[in-house]
Amino acid sequence: MRKSLQSVGHDVIGWLLPAAILLLWELAARTGLISADVLPAPSAVLSAFWRLLLSGELPHNIAISTVRALAGFAIGGAIGLFFGLLNGLSGMARNVTDTTLQMVRNIPHLALIPLVILWFGIDEEAKLFLVALGVFFPIYVNTLLGIQNCDPQLIEMGRVYGMSRTALFLRVILPGALPSMFTGLRYALGIMWLTLIVAETIAASSGLGYMAMQAREFMLLDVVVLSILIYALLGKLADSLARFLERQCLQWHPAFRTA
Amino acid sequence: MTVLAFDKTIKIQSSDGAQTQAPQARTSQVPAAPIAFSFRGVTRSFGDKTVLKGIDLDVPAGQFLAVIGKSGCGKSTLLRLLTGLDQPSSGDLIVNSDGEHGNRTRIMFQEPRLLPWNRVGRNVEVGLTGIAKGEEARAKSLGMLEEVGLADRANEWPSVLSGGQRQRVALARALVAHPFILALDEPLGALDALTRLEMQALLERIWQQQRFTAVLVTHDVSEAVTLADRVIVIEEGRIALDLDIPLPRPRRHGSAELARLEGLILERLLGKGG
Numbered sequence A: 001m002r003k004s005l006q007s008v009g010h011d012v013i014g015w016l017l018p019a020a021i022l023l024l025w026e027l028a029a030r031t032g033l034i035s036a037d038v039l040p041a042p043s044a045v046l047s048a049f050w051r052l053l054l055s056g057e058l059p060h061n062i063a064i065s066t067v068r069a070l071a072g073f074a075i076g077g078a079i080g081l082f083f084g085l086l087n088g089l090s091g092m093a094r095n096v097t098d099t100t101l102q103m104v105r106n107i108p109h110l111a112l113i114p115l116v117i118l119w120f121g122i123d124e125e126a127k128l129f130l131v132a133l134g135v136f137f138p139i140y141v142n143t144l145l146g147i148q149n150c151d152p153q154l155i156e157m158g159r160v161y162g163m164s165r166t167a168l169f170l171r172v173i174l175p176g177a178l179p180s181m182f183t184g185l186r187y188a189l190g191i192m193w194l195t196l197i198v199a200e201t202i203a204a205s206s207g208l209g210y211m212a213m214q215a216r217e218f219m220l221l222d223v224v225v226l227s228i229l230i231y232a233l234l235g236k237l238a239d240s241l242a243r244f245l246e247r248q249c250l251q252w253h254p255a256f257r258t259a
Numbered sequence B: 001m002t003v004l005a006f007d008k009t010i011k012i013q014s015s016d017g018a019q020t021q022a023p024q025a026r027t028s029q030v031p032a033a034p035i036a037f038s039f040r041g042v043t044r045s046f047g048d049k050t051v052l053k054g055i056d057l058d059v060p061a062g063q064f065l066a067v068i069g070k071s072g073c074g075k076s077t078l079l080r081l082l083t084g085l086d087q088p089s090s091g092d093l094i095v096n097s098d099g100e101h102g103n104r105t106r107i108m109f110q111e112p113r114l115l116p117w118n119r120v121g122r123n124v125e126v127g128l129t130g131i132a133k134g135e136e137a138r139a140k141s142l143g144m145l146e147e148v149g150l151a152d153r154a155n156e157w158p159s160v161l162s163g164g165q166r167q168r169v170a171l172a173r174a175l176v177a178h179p180f181i182l183a184l185d186e187p188l189g190a191l192d193a194l195t196r197l198e199m200q201a202l203l204e205r206i207w208q209q210q211r212f213t214a215v216l217v218t219h220d221v222s223e224a225v226t227l228a229d230r231v232i233v234i235e236e237g238r239i240a241l242d243l244d245i246p247l248p249r250p251r252r253h254g255s256a257e258l259a260r261l262e263g264l265i266l267e268r269l270l271g272k273g274g
């Protein structure tokens, strides 16, 4: 009882500062300290949210962006997972592909935007390609790392007890690689949103980034700020989801032990 | 004098029908048991470094053998050969079988090597890989956990257990399938003195119940003479001393006879090098 009260206290304390900042911001905007041309008041952003929600424009654009993000993530994540597992388990495959992949990794994927626009125009493929490319590397690198860092003593133990190759993979190698793979997942989710924001602001005719760019042209600052906030919220949501999954899958790990 | 000399004349029919030779100690009063395993001129080299130089060793089934030697003298290599984790460079290694459990060989390492992502009970079930599954495996592993006094911890994660408890889980895992031979590579080396004594008593009790052939590598001479029927000292890749410990059990720590044997071994271990 006492403990739960304390933890509630902690949560409240954590929100005090943001609430105070929001309040100050509102005050500053109302008194004209901050010009509405620079930063709209929180209340203005809120009313923009309400307006766009009712018109259906906001749900529509969020849905489009989310689908793009998830599709790109699925493609890039699957390829990354495939190569991570393959190269982690087979020294041969690693010798053949790893150097190439590491070289490609050194190209910032956003630097490819001009090229991608030339290839795909501003169609869906362009966004999918960029997101998939961005997501690929953290998943690949961390899966590979997780498998390579598997405790050889445990693998030897599995062998002594007669585990088949499949059992060895499922019971020893994969669970051992999982913490590293989750690190890759959370990193990839961050890159996923970042890539999408950039891609949508530059080359899109729908989605949150497009909505923000349109609003900028019409000087609708409240909508611009709203878009930014929603991106942050979606990013936070994805990360929380990943953290939740992580806690569920890694209960054995002392770092994730729930009391 | 308790130093053994082998008289390899008695032939014993092993359960797989092969003719193998049994050793008989001249000083030993018990009738010779069937051979559990034999090393015949076993050599193991890594590159140009020869670690084991022609080991000849016959171990009767059910014997508790302790192996002592300086660090790096090849004790772990010997156990790895015995458990099939490594092959001899030359020579032969014969592992016999008993009728019931075949020639199942298990090894216990200095580290518990438990799967951190499996609960204690599930870790013990690893010892039944390819032998039992599901409900049967669960029941057997729980029974074995009971033997080592950890039945109530079956649902815990290994990370919450103490070092001694983890090693007991590893022991349960090694013994749950009733191996014919159990190799132990300094399994108590990392434990504190008191836990160590507890574990020694536990090990002796379970060995007396299950009657597997035990090969214990240890750097603790007192542990060796307390637990073993026979102690061998490995030096420069060869068996330098082969000593029978024909004392009744349970043995009392610090008894005069144990101390005398301990002194004998220590003399051999230290006397030569200096």
Ligand SMILES: Nc1ncnc2c1ncn2[C@@H]1O[C@H](COP(=O)(O)OP(=O)(O)O)[C@@H](O)[C@H]1O
Residues within 6 Å of the ligand: B046, B051, B069, B070, B071, B072, B073, B074, B075, B076, B077, B078
């Ligand atoms: N896989 C290996 N490759 C090369 N050298 C090895 C290998 N395994 C053991 N050795 C060497 O063999 C010697 C004996 O090792 P080990 O059997 O582990 O000794 P002990 O267990 O008695 O301390 C050591 O010098 C070690 O360096």
Ligand SMILES: [Mg+2]
Residues within 6 Å of the ligand: B075, B076, B077, B185
């Ligand atoms: Mg060793």
